Amino acid sequence: MTAYKGYLIDLDGTIFRGDEVIPGAVEFIYKLIEKQLPYVFITNNSSYTADLLIDKLTKMNIPAKKENILTSSIATAKYLKQSKEQVKCFMIGEIGLKQALKDENIVMTNQHVTHVVMGIDRQITYDKLAMATDFVRKGATLISTNKDLAIPSETGFKPGNGALTSVVSLSSGKEPLFIGKPAKNMIQIGLNMLNCKAREVLLIGDNYFTDIAGGIKSGVDTAFILTGIGQRRDIKSTMQPTYVLNDLSDYHLK
Ligand SMILES: [Mg+2]
Structure with a gap:
């Protein structure tokens, strides 16, 4: 699998489920850090503040700073700021x-x-x-x-x-x-945060209709991960994700 220049990674169903970290997630993030590849967690959940999410991720041993967090609320505020x-x-x-x-x-x-x-x-x-x-x-x-x-x-x-x-x-x-996924607005803001172009980025998520559809619409490659809400039968033949993964340990970074 190609190493992309940047990664947009969904949270719920991709990194954690409730308060439990999903197997393979911690190791995957450490691989990105080791290779100095930037990542932004991108979640439609509007109720979390960045600080709350940073706390939650830190407790799971997943390094995160403000620059790694994009909720649909943060995206909405950034969108309004550009007005x-x-x-x-x-x-x-x-x-x-x-x-x-x-x-x-x-x-x-x-x-x-x-x-x-x-x-x-x-x-x-x-x-x-x-x-x-x-x-x-x-x-x-x-x-x-x-x-x-x-x-x-x-x-x-x-x-x-x-x-x-x-x-x-x-x-x-x-x-x-x-603003949130599958709308392009949030994904574009994520690309800006990564300082990458669409074709340089992989979006990883468990929801075919928000993560994968939004990614495809925005011109980014997508990895559909089967650790959350989505199932293989969700995939439309006309709109295929770039990869389908059982979990993040399935994704091998070159
Ligand atoms: Mg999700």
Whole structure:
């Protein structure tokens, strides 16, 4: 297998499952470090702050600094930062999104709102949804960290941010702009962080519909790893991943 110049690596189902590290993951990251190949962990989960993820990874013996972390919240904040216009956002989300917006000095307010920004919010209320809908109806742009409709939990699937966003989208009649995988926005920001071009990078992930589809759409090579949610039967014949791996120890770096 080719050594790529940079690696975009999903977390949930690829590196860890809950609080357990997936076999082969630690060794793989150490191989990247040994070869001085840059990596960015790229996760649609908008609820984590970079610091929380760094802590979690460090406990698993996986070295990570801020420059290695890209959540859909961080990607959303970076996306808004690039905007030419002055951004005043009404935010629905948890600490991960709030902190990411703060880190990029994005104004959060409910006055003269230009953007409604949505991430998963497990304390969501009818009032918040009503305010968001009203702002979008009055012309604010609807931006959403990710499209995930359902998220796995110990007790089954729960509504994901894509489902919450659909309420505001349906009530306002406006389509949201999604930032997280499979949208190209987040992958492009990941490439910028790696300082690499699309063709120089491998994206590794366990979700065919977000990681692999997003990677293919963005022109990066992909490794579909079968340690998480995805299964071989997900693969469409017209959209093949570059590699299919049983786990990360299957990937041999030259
Ligand atoms: Mg995953």
